Amino acid sequence: MKIGNIDLTPPFALAPMAGMTDTAFRRLVKRKGGCGLVVTEMVSSEGLVRGIDRTLEYAEYTEEERPVSIQIFGGDPDKMAAAAQIVEGMGADLVDVNMGCPVPKIAKHSAGCSLMREPAHAQAIVSAMARAVKIPVTVKMRAGWDDREINAPDLARRMEDAGAAAVAVHGRTAAQSYSGSSDWDLIDRVAAGLGIPVFGSGDCIEPAQLVERLARGPVSGVLVGRGALRNPWIFEQAAAIRRGDAARDITPTERGQFLLEYIDLLLDERLGEADGFRHVAPGEGVIEPAPARGHHRWVINKLRALNSWYTKGIDNGSHLRVAINAADSIEHLREIVREFFAAGAIAGRAAHSEPRPQLSLR
Ligand SMILES: Cc1cc2nc3c(=O)[nH]c(=O)nc-3n(C[C@H](O)[C@H](O)[C@H](O)COP(=O)(O)O)c2cc1C
Numbered sequence: 001m002k003i004g005n006i007d008l009t010p011p012f013a014l015a016p017m018a019g020m021t022d023t024a025f026r027r028l029v030k031r032k033g034g035c036g037l038v039v040t041e042m043v044s045s046e047g048l049v050r051g052i053d054r055t056l057e058y059a060e061y062t063e064e065e066r067p068v069s070i071q072i073f074g075g076d077p078d079k080m081a082a083a084a085q086i087v088e089g090m091g092a093d094l095v096d097v098n099m100g101c102p103v104p105k106i107a108k109h110s111a112g113c114s115l116m117r118e119p120a121h122a123q124a125i126v127s128a129m130a131r132a133v134k135i136p137v138t139v140k141m142r143a144g145w146d147d148r149e150i151n152a153p154d155l156a157r158r159m160e161d162a163g164a165a166a167v168a169v170h171g172r173t174a175a176q177s178y179s180g181s182s183d184w185d186l187i188d189r190v191a192a193g194l195g196i197p198v199f200g201s202g203d204c205i206e207p208a209q210l211v212e213r214l215a216r217g218p219v220s221g222v223l224v225g226r227g228a229l230r231n232p233w234i235f236e237q238a239a240a241i242r243r244g245d246a247a248r249d250i251t252p253t254e255r256g257q258f259l260l261e262y263i264d265l266l267l268d269e270r271l272g273e274a275d276g277f278r279h280v281a282p283g284e285g286v287i288e289p290a291p292a293r294g295h296h297r298w299v300i301n302k303l304r305a306l307n308s309w310y311t312k313g314i315d316n317g318s319h320l321r322v323a324i325n326a327a328d329s330i331e332h333l334r335e336i337v338r339e340f341f342a343a344g345a346i347a348g349r350a351a352h353s354e355p356r357p358q359l360s361l362r
Contacts, residue, residue, distance in 0.1 A: 001036070001197055001220045003166045004136035006067050006093050010242065011221035012210055012235050013037035014228055015168075015201055016071045016096070016140065019305055024265035026065050028258060029228060034235030036221070038065050039140075042098045042106075045074030045083035059090060069094035069138065073101060075110030077125045081132035088133045094165075095133065097126060099141040099155075102174035113174035117145050119155050123162045130163025140168040140201075140223075143186050146175035156190045156198070168199035168223055184213065191218040199223045205230065207237035207247045214242075229309035232258060255314060256341025262306065263333060266299045296330050303333060 001011035014021060014029050016039040026038040040059055047055025061068045070092040074080045080097070087095045099122060101112030108114070115122040122139075129137045139159045144150035156167045169190050171182035182202020191198035197220035204210050205227035213222050227234050233254075237247035307324050311317030320340045327333040 003094060003138065003197055006136065008036040008067060008221060010034060010036045010235075010239050011199075011214065012238055013199060013221060013223045014039060014235075015223040015225035016040060016042055016069075016098070017225050017229070018042055018101075020229055020309075022266075022269075022302070023061050023065065024262055024269065025232075025306070026068075027062060027265060028261055029232045029235065030065055032233050032236045034237070034239030037067050037069060037094075039069040039071050039096055039223075042071045042073045042101060043083075045072045045076070045079045048072065048083040048086045049079050059087065059092075061092070067093040069096045071096040071098050071140065073098035073106055073111045075115065075121070075125070077121075077128035080125045081128040084129040084133045084135075084137065088135050092135065094136050094138055095129065096138045096140055096168075097129070099139055100170055100174070102142075102177055107174070113142055113145065116141060116151060116155055116174070117149065119151070119158050122155065123158045126159055126162035126164050136165030137163060138166040138168065139164050140170070140199075143169065143171050143173050143183055146173045149173075150186065152186060153190050153193050156194055160194050160196050164196060166197045166199065166220075167194065168201055170201040170223075172202060188216075188218055191220070197221060201225065205234075207231075207234050208241055210234070210238040211241045226309060229306065230313035252314075252341045256337050259303065259306075259310070259337045259341075260334060263299060263303065263330065263337075266302055267295070267330070299330060300324075300327055300333055303327070 001008045012035055014026060014035055018041045021039065021041055029035050030038060040061065043058045044055050048059065059070050070087045070090070072080065072083050072087065072095060074083065084095045098112055099115045101107065103112065106112035110118060110121065126137060126139060141152055141155060143152050150173065152169050156169065159167055167190070169187045171184055171187045172178070172180060184200060187200040199221040200213055200219040201223040204213060204222060204224050210222045210224065213219060224234055233250050240247050303324055307321050311321040323336045323340065324333065327336055
C-alpha cells in the first residue's frame with residue numbers, strides 16, 4: 001500500500017490514541033514487527049502554531065518509528081495549514097486531520113467530529129493544508145455524527161476532492177462513542193467510492209481479523225487501536241497469518257518484558273518533567289516535588305493507563321491491574337511486573353483461572 005510516495009508495508013497501522021500511543025509505546029510496537037505505520041496521539045494545531053512545549057512533545061517521534069504520521073486537530077483552516085507546515089518541518093512522513101474525536105472539549109470548537117457536520121468547512125481545512133505542504137495529508141473520520149447523519153461516504157469524497165491522499169474511517173458515529181460496533185459495510189462503501197486508499201478502523205482484536213478485513217476488500221489498510229493496547233504483537237501475528245504461517249503465542253516472559261521496556265523508555269523521556277507533576281495537599285498549597293519524583297509519578301500513571309487495556313489480554317489480568325494501581329515507586333512497579341509474569345506465578349494463576357472468555361472490547 002502506498003500513500004503518496006510513502007510505502008506502507010504491511011498495510012496495518014497503529015491507530016492514534018490520545019494518552020496511549022506515545023513515542024515509547026509506538027517504538028515498542030514497531031520493534032515487534034508487522035506494523036506499517038504509526039500515528040501519534042492527536043496534537044493541537046493551536047498549540048503547534050503557538051509553539052507550546054507540551055504540544056510539541058506530543059508530536060515528537062524517533063527515526064525507528066518511520067513511516068510516522070502526526071495527527072493534528074483544529075477548526076481554523078489557516079492555523080491547520082500552518083500546523084501542517086510545522087509537522088512537515090519536523091520531518092513527519094504524513095499529516096493526519098482528526099475528524100473523529102467526539103470529546104466536547106474538542107468538538108465544540110468546530111474540530112474533531114463536529115467537522116463532519118460542516119463538510120464545506122472540513123473541505124476548506126484540508127484544501128488549505130494540502131496547498132501548504134508537500135507531504136500527504138490524510139483524514140480520519142467516523143461514520144457520521146449520529147445515526148441520522150451518516151455521511152462518511154460523502155465527506156470522504158469531498159476530502160479526496162480537497163486533496164487528501166488517504167482517508168481512515170472508524171465505523172461508529174460520534175453519538176455512539178464506543179458503544180455498538182464499527183460498521184465495516186459502511187467502511188467498505190466509503191472505500192469502494194474513492195480513488196485514494198482507505199483505512200478501516202474498529203473492533204479488530206484478533207490478528208486474523210486484520211487479515212480478513214483486508215482480504216475482503218475494498219479497504220487498502222486496517223488501523224488497530226485497542227487491540228494493540230491489549231496485544232502489541234497483533235501486527236506481527238497478523239503479518240504471519242498473511243504469509244500463511246501460524247500466529248505465534250506470546251509468552252508471559254515477553255509480556256512482562258514489554259512492560260519493563262515501556263517503563264525504561266518512559267523514564268528516558270523528558271515529557272514527564274515538563275508535565276511538572278504537582279499535587280496539592282489540603283491547606284499546604286501546591287507542592288513542587290523534585291523533578292525526578294514528578295517524572296516517576298508520570299511513568300506510574302502511564303503504566304496504569306496502559307494496563308487498563310493490557311491486562312484484559314491476559315489471564316488474571318485484574319490482579320496485575322490492582323497491583324499496579326497501588327504501585328508507589330518505579331522499583332515497586334518493576335517488582336510487581338517481574339513477579340506477575342514470572343513463569344511459576346503465571347502458571348499457578350492460570351491453573352486456577354476459568355477458561356478464557358471470548359474476547360470483547362469492553
Ligand atoms: C483511548 C483512546 C484514545 C483515542 N484517541 C484518538 C485520537 O487521538 N485520534 C483519533 O483519531 N482517534 C482516537 N481514538 C480512536 C481510535 O483511533 C480508533 O479509531 C477506535 O478506537 C476504533 O478502533 P479499535 O476498535 O481498533 O480501538 C482513540 C481511541 C481510544 C480507545
